[in-house]
Amino acid sequence: MIKKLTMAVITVLLMVSVPAKADVDALATCMMKALNGKERKQLSQWVFFSIASHPDMRGYANVSTANREKANKAVGDIVNRLLMEDCSTALVSAYKSNPKAINQAFEMVYKVGMQGLMTNPAVSGALSEYATYLDQEKLGRLLAK
Template identity: 25%
Template sequence: MRKTIIGLAAGLAMVASAPLAAGEHQERLASCLKESSTQADRDALVRWIFVAMSAHPLTADLAVVPADTASAVSRDASAVFAKLITVTCGAESAGTIKYEGTEAFGKAFEVLGMSAMDGLMGHPRVAGAVAEMTSHLDPAQFDEMMKRYAD
């Protein structure tokens, strides 16, 4: 079961990966997770994803998360996972694991992760940060690229 939970956590953390062709059970589980998770559930997962990303050496200098905060965020996310897996979507979780395996189980959680990330990316401050990055782009570079490769 630990391998299953690690697989699901990795699947959630890799929300940008290419989707597999979903089976019937995986689709049911993904639907249950998305429809049954509360805003508080999605918020807890966004916080967990952020804390996990801040542990990477390339981002460690950008956000310092105190160990006690990281532990609390991890506990909150764990409670969300446990509730969704065993109670809210228990039948769908069991069916996915039994008939389609742990990889499909993890992939179903990507839907929930994407839903949580949509909320994060849709926030006006985050949109402003994205706009800040794009304001540094040189339109002439794109014009040149189009001239070079348009044929």
């Protein structure tokens, strides 16, 4: 009896969460599709500037307060347009099914900015430069086991 009741509760919870996830996915998809190339670059710049504000990173990137403020305004304008204009219907639907929908959808937009940085050939090249110092022979022996 308890097993059946547990399964029934799980089924109901899944039925409730699936539409909420679908609404969040629809909002995130709308937001990503509405971004143009310039805005994707602005998001990447904003992500970089934000990461550069980390206390351990500040010494490596000289981002002025004015540049950070300009990037914040650009992203604020982009998000305002996405939420209030381009994706307002999807926003309302997602919010009604899940009040955290805005945060979850924005995570996808943030990932677009990060992806813009990480997929750049110069960045991917720089990310692989550590391999020069990798002990290939030792790694090969370990993987051959």
